[in-house]
Amino acid sequence: xxxxxxxxxxxxxxxxxxxYLFPKxxxxxxxxxxxxxxxxxxxxxxxxxxxxxxxxxxxISLKMSEMEDKVHRKRLLSVVLVLNFGLLFLxxxxxFMIGNLNSLSEVFGRNLNIAKLTIKFPLxxxxxxxxxxxxxxxxxxxxxxxxxxxxxxxLFVCYLPQMLQGPIGRYERLGLALSEGSDFDxxxxxxxAVRIFYGLAKKLILADRxxxxxxxxxxxxxxxxxxxIIAGILMYSxxxxxxxxxxxxxxxxxxxxxxxxxxxxxRQPYFSKNLGDFWRRWHITLGQWMKDYIFYPFSLSKACxxxxxxxxxxxxxxxxxxxxxxxxxxxxxxxxxxxxxxxxKYIIYGxxxxxxxxxxxxLKPTFEKTxxxxxxxxxxxxxxxxxxxxxxxxxxxxxxxxxxxSASGAFKAMGQTFKNFSLKVVTDxxxxxxxxxxxxxxxxxxxxxxxxxxxxxxxxxxxxREWIMKKPLPLKWAIYIILFFxxxxxxxxxxxxxxxxxxx
Amino acid sequence: MHSSKRGLIKDxxxxxxxxxxSAFLALMIIIDQICNFALVQPGLSRIMFHELKQGQYxxxxxxxxxxxxxLDPEIVGTELKKNTMxxxxxxxxxxxxxxxLEYALDYNKIDEVVFDIDYQYLVNYNDVNILHxxxxxxxxxxxHKVGYYVKRVLGEDYRGTMLRWTNYWQCYxxxxxxxxxxxxxxxxxxxxxxxxxxxxxxxxxxGFTFRNQHHKKDSASCLDWNESKVSEQEIxxxxxxxxxxxxxxxxxxxxxxxxDPATVAEKESGFTAADAYISKLAQExxxxxxxxxxxxxxxxDRDSDDFYDREGHMYGESAxxxxxxYGKYVNMALMGDETYKSAFYANIGDMVKAYKGN
Numbered sequence: 001x002x003x004x005x006x007x008x009x010x011x012x013x014x015x016x017x018x019x020y021l022f023p024k025x026x027x028x029x030x031x032x033x034x035x036x037x038x039x040x041x042x043x044x045x046x047x048x049x050x051x052x053x054x055x056x057x058x059x060i061s062l063k064m065s066e067m068e069d070k071v072h073r074k075r076l077l078s079v080v081l082v083l084n085f086g087l088l089f090l091x092x093x094x095x096f097m098i099g100n101l102n103s104l105s106e107v108f109g110r111n112l113n114i115a116k117l118t119i120k121f122p123l124x125x126x127x128x129x130x131x132x133x134x135x136x137x138x139x140x141x142x143x144x145x146x147x148x149x150x151x152x153x154x155l156f157v158c159y160l161p162q163m164l165q166g167p168i169g170r171y172e173r174l175g176l177a178l179s180e181g182s183d184f185d186x187x188x189x190x191x192x193a194v195r196i197f198y199g200l201a202k203k204l205i206l207a208d209r210x211x212x213x214x215x216x217x218x219x220x221x222x223x224x225x226x227x228x229i230i231a232g233i234l235m236y237s238x239x240x241x242x243x244x245x246x247x248x249x250x251x252x253x254x255x256x257x258x259x260x261x262x263x264x265x266x267r268q269p270y271f272s273k274n275l276g277d278f279w280r281r282w283h284i285t286l287g288q289w290m291k292d293y294i295f296y297p298f299s300l301s302k303a304c305x306x307x308x309x310x311x312x313x314x315x316x317x318x319x320x321x322x323x324x325x326x327x328x329x330x331x332x333x334x335x336x337x338x339x340x341x342x343x344x345k346y347i348i349y350g351x352x353x354x355x356x357x358x359x360x361x362x363l364k365p366t367f368e369k370t371x372x373x374x375x376x377x378x379x380x381x382x383x384x385x386x387x388x389x390x391x392x393x394x395x396x397x398x399x400x401x402x403x404x405x406s407a408s409g410a411f412k413a414m415g416q417t418f419k420n421f422s423l424k425v426v427t428d429x430x431x432x433x434x435x436x437x438x439x440x441x442x443x444x445x446x447x448x449x450x451x452x453x454x455x456x457x458x459x460x461x462x463x464x465r466e467w468i469m470k471k472p473l474p475l476k477w478a479i480y481i482i483l484f485f486x487x488x489x490x491x492x493x494x495x496x497x498x499x500x501x502x503x504x
Numbered sequence: 505m506h507s508s509k510r511g512l513i514k515d516x517x518x519x520x521x522x523x524x525x526s527a528f529l530a531l532m533i534i535i536d537q538i539c540n541f542a543l544v545q546p547g548l549s550r551i552m553f554h555e556l557k558q559g560q561y562x563x564x565x566x567x568x569x570x571x572x573x574x575l576d577p578e579i580v581g582t583e584l585k586k587n588t589m590x591x592x593x594x595x596x597x598x599x600x601x602x603x604x605l606e607y608a609l610d611y612n613k614i615d616e617v618v619f620d621i622d623y624q625y626l627v628n629y630n631d632v633n634i635l636h637x638x639x640x641x642x643x644x645x646x647x648h649k650v651g652y653y654v655k656r657v658l659g660e661d662y663r664g665t666m667l668r669w670t671n672y673w674q675c676y677x678x679x680x681x682x683x684x685x686x687x688x689x690x691x692x693x694x695x696x697x698x699x700x701x702x703x704x705x706x707x708x709x710x711g712f713t714f715r716n717q718h719h720k721k722d723s724a725s726c727l728d729w730n731e732s733k734v735s736e737q738e739i740x741x742x743x744x745x746x747x748x749x750x751x752x753x754x755x756x757x758x759x760x761x762x763x764d765p766a767t768v769a770e771k772e773s774g775f776t777a778a779d780a781y782i783s784k785l786a787q788e789x790x791x792x793x794x795x796x797x798x799x800x801x802x803x804x805d806r807d808s809d810d811f812y813d814r815e816g817h818m819y820g821e822s823a824x825x826x827x828x829x830y831g832k833y834v835n836m837a838l839m840g841d842e843t844y845k846s847a848f849y850a851n852i853g854d855m856v857k858a859y860k861g862n
Contacts, residue, residue: 007658
């Protein structure tokens with residue numbers, strides 16, 4: 001059952017009804033039950049992996065909490081990390097490794113021909129593994145108390161709204177909120193429902209429509225060049241944002257219906273001033289996870305400190321401090337790339353982001369000097385627009401790796417951008433032959449404009465949802481009804497309505 | 505006293521909230537129903553289900569659009585010596601066929617089921633949106649609809665389930681005409697005249713649509729066969745359908761209506777693989793399978809001119825000719841008379857050879 005299925009919406013509506021009928025202290029049981037029912041609707045085999053993660057984390061976190069000796073705790077932590085990340089690696093990356101080994105063996109004249117595994121990839125495993133491992137690490141660090149009720153921990157692992165595509169929650173916030181339950185508050189339901197339909201609008205009106213265009217271009221990039229490729233990548237950027245952020249709105253909205261507030265995963269990412277800023281606004285919970293569990297431990301490690309000291313001696317204080325940070329960034333984005341999928345294109349995508357951020361760090365003093373030299377006011381609106389456009393272009397270059405089926409395909413498509421470049425295709429109607437007609441383009445244009453205005457208002461701290469909620473009842477209802485009935489007909493009708501991040 | 509008063513106020517406000525929420529939901533449902541009434545166009549499927557409900561049939565043909573254009577139930581029924589209803593509808597998947605049979609059994613004493621399988625429906629289940637599903641959209645309210653609903657639509661796009669008018673919203677220009685139609689006595693008496701049909705089509709009753717030869721040929725062709733895309737769920741429903749028939753003592757036969765031989769020749773390997781797949785499945789289920797793509801040309805002489813598209817939908821005149829042969833051989837198969845086999849080529853390859861030889 002996808003998030004836009006009737007089944008999901010019914011599950012949320014009926015689930016909320018039962019949830020609030022139960023006494024507060026038992027409400028978590030209702031959530032657990034509906035989460036398990038929903039997850040098993042994708043097949044029972046999925047449940048086995050969830051149980052594995054839950055049981056190993058439960059036992060080891062309890063054991064860790066009983067130990068005072070850090071070395072022993074670390075050993076136990078290593079066990080749970082190896083077991084769970086090992087399983088993730090086996091399921092997600094093993095075939096990728098086998099494929100590479102086979103190719104490599106062919107190059108050296110020996111055909112290993114290792115058979116690939118035929119295990120069904122469990123849904124949402126990347127998300128719940130990261131989420132549960134953060135719990136284990138926090139228990140190890142004594143940042144959080146271990147959960148003594150295994151079923152409550154199971155709920156944290158498989159909480160219905162978030163388990164397929166995040167956000168990656170933290171036990172100290174999500175886990176405890178789930179266990180405690182929430183009081184019935186009409187405003188939570190109202191807030192949640194509006195957020196759900198905002199998500200549906202993003203997904204159905206914008207993402208599914210933009211996908212058609214982008215997919216037609218990047219499915220056969222050899223056929224297209226110049227402006228077609230630029231239009232295709234712009235459509236892809238609309239698609240990937242609206243699909244993922246729309247999915248998050250649905251998830252967070254569904255959770256709000258139960259009175260459970262989840263961590264935000266997006267904050268107007270296309271308004272970012274630089275790539276680092278973009279990654280603080282895009283998939284925020286993954287970025288935060290990487291920062292807390294990879295970046296800091298790595299950059300504060302003894303080896304990194306040693307490297308920093310040496311670098312300071314050789315390159316001076318500024319660059320000496322920057323080198324370990326740059327290395328940490330490259331490492332993090334390498335992992336982000338790997339997390340996105342078992343393919344070279346994702347690894348290159350990650351490294352591309354890591355290297356640009358590292359370069360930006362290194363060249364920061366030079367940039368600042370140039371800005372001063374040119375007497376540019378760094379807080380002026382035109383300079384900010386320049387920064388946003390520059391970042392948007394960098395982000396879009398990265399999207400080539402995501403949009404194309406392979407890394408070589410992405411480089412080829414980038415090359416094609418500079419071939420047969422003619423603006424004539426914009427005016428002679430050629431772009432309308434790529435899958436979307438005039439009407440579809442108009443809907444897309446208006447939709448993006450609305451999204452842009454909402455984004456600008458949010459940047460200024462104005463929340464339209466709260467603004468609507470304060471309006472008199474008849475006006476509020478009229479707005480809700482119009483919004484609800486607009487999404488359906490203006491949404492694009494296609495059979496493929498899965499969310500792109502649900503495959504992770 | 506003070507706290508009980510506060511409790512009373514709290515209860516009152518809770519009640520008020522619940523009333524408000526219920527009123528809002530009711531308003532949404534009313535608007536949705538109004539949109540359905542004013543926008544959803546009356547279709548043939550509604551009439552076909554009504555005909556089925558009359559309870560006079562003892563043979564039912566299930567399948568998709570090839571069957572609805574290719575099989576005249578009156579002619580087929582004469583050969584079978586049964587009152588036959590053609591419940592083939594464009595977009596009828598195996599799950600839809602299963603629930604159509606469930607519905608048919610409530611009102612009819614069925615003893616024969618002819619299940620026409622178009623291989624395209626085995627491979628494209630996940631490619632089609634529920635909004636376009638004729639069977640689901642016309643399925644009458646019944647106990648089976650609950651099961652059908654849970655199995656078929658809960659996992660589908662919410663618009664198809666909750667907001668059926670979405671697919672017809674561009675018919676807002678004809679809203680007045682649609683409302684007038686739905687209020688007319690013709691609509692209430694299930695008269696086909698209320699259905700907006702292609703001007704070359706005539707509904708002949710009992711599920712058969714006759715397409716006039718003057719209709720310009722469409723370019724639509726067949727999807728390619730791809731065994732890896734076969735939906736397990738769809739195969740599961742074929743098995744369920746067969747087991748339901750066996751449980752009720754109903755004879756069942758699988759068929760595939762003849763398609764344009766030029767398309768079969770062009771996609772020979774796909775048709776051969778699909779034929780092998782369905783034959784194997786039929787064998788496993790102990791059901792006879794008659795693939796009329798393999799019928800000999802001296803039995804049924806056909807070429808592209810008999811079909812209004814490359815996919816293989818028949819013109820009405822060809823359909824009437826074909827229905828007679830279809831009925832004859834299906835009847836032989838149902839009676840256990842294996843001599844029907846002599847009217848068929850051994851495989852698709854032989855059929856293509858014969859076609860090219862012509």
